[in-house]
Amino acid sequence: MIDFILSIRQLFVFIFFITGIYFLLSTAVGLIRFPNLYTRLHAGSKCLMAGGISVFMGCIVLEGISFVSLKLIVIMIFLSITNPVTIHVIASFDNNYNLIPKTYTKEDFEK
Amino acid sequence: MRKKLLTFILTLALWFVFAGHVSIQVFFLGTIISSFISLMMAENLFRLIQLKDGTKDFPKKTYDIFMVIIAFIYDVFLSAVKVSRHAFEIKPSFSPRIVRIKTSLKNSNSIATLASFITFTQGSLALDFDHINNQYVIHWIDVHSDDEEERKIARIRKHLNLIAKIVD
Numbered sequence: 001m002i003d004f005i006l007s008i009r010q011l012f013v014f015i016f017f018i019t020g021i022y023f024l025l026s027t028a029v030g031l032i033r034f035p036n037l038y039t040r041l042h043a044g045s046k047c048l049m050a051g052g053i054s055v056f057m058g059c060i061v062l063e064g065i066s067f068v069s070l071k072l073i074v075i076m077i078f079l080s081i082t083n084p085v086t087i088h089v090i091a092s093f094d095n096n097y098n099l100i101p102k103t104y105t106k107e108d109f110e111k
Numbered sequence: 112m113r114k115k116l117l118t119f120i121l122t123l124a125l126w127f128v129f130a131g132h133v134s135i136q137v138f139f140l141g142t143i144i145s146s147f148i149s150l151m152m153a154e155n156l157f158r159l160i161q162l163k164d165g166t167k168d169f170p171k172k173t174y175d176i177f178m179v180i181i182a183f184i185y186d187v188f189l190s191a192v193k194v195s196r197h198a199f200e201i202k203p204s205f206s207p208r209i210v211r212i213k214t215s216l217k218n219s220n221s222i223a224t225l226a227s228f229i230t231f232t233q234g235s236l237a238l239d240f241d242h243i244n245n246q247y248v249i250h251w252i253d254v255h256s257d258d259e260e261e262r263k264i265a266r267i268r269k270h271l272n273l274i275a276k277i278v279d
Contacts (some may be wrong), residue, residue: 022114038250053188081227
């Protein structure tokens with residue numbers, strides 16, 4: 001019975017980690033491949049957050065009920081607060097002040 | 112006094128969580144630091160909390176807060192799937208659009224919370240907030256038609272109502 005619970009736990013850990021790796025990889029790919037700043041910010045906000053939540057959840061399931069899990073939950077809350085704020089600040093600076101230097105993409109070179 | 116005591120207890124609890132273990136040394140150091148924080152920052156901390164009807168009906172609002180958290184996580188994953196699909200397309204195609212949405216929210220806390228929600232809703236990003244007209248400036252990553260835009264705005268309005276129940 002204990003082996004069965006452990007294997008179920010391992011299965012959940014693997015599912016969470018694989019999901020997290022997929023989203024984090026898609027963040028990196030999106031940041032490189034997307035055509036302009038705003039679309040890149042989309043990748044940097046949503047996929048990063050989903051990847052972060054998945055990896056943290058995997059770690060929490062792996063760790064069980066302990067102080068480490070509590071720390072991970074606190075870090076997850078901090079991430080969910082800070083990530084949209086930073087993304088909004090970057091977008092707002094670009095929208096209002098044009099302070100962010102333009103990153104050249106493939107479309108610019110084709111023009 | 113109640114505010115200071117509550118801040119002290121919360122910061123001490125956070126201190127224990129980050130310390131990772133409970134011992135007499137950790138307790139003493141945590142007590143000193145938490146008492147400093149509660150003496151200096153208690154008033155400012157509670158000034159920032161703007162829950163609707165104060166903290167009186169907080170237990171009743173637990174269900175709403177739970178619903179907001181569930182909606183938040185669901186939206187994060189749904190939108191992440193859509194964006195990641197674009198990332199792995201051979202030729203990623205977008206039809207971006209910038210729209211303005213008027214809001215009835217008044218508190219700065221609720222406006223900030225909804226901005227975070229908009230950033231995580233399907234394919235939208237809160238660019239700016241116009242304080243004069245109470246409007247969000249939103250960037251959509253992929254909107255093909257006006258109907259789709261309406262549907263997405265309706266979804267944001269749903270979040271708006273949820274947040275208005277708790278914070279505004």
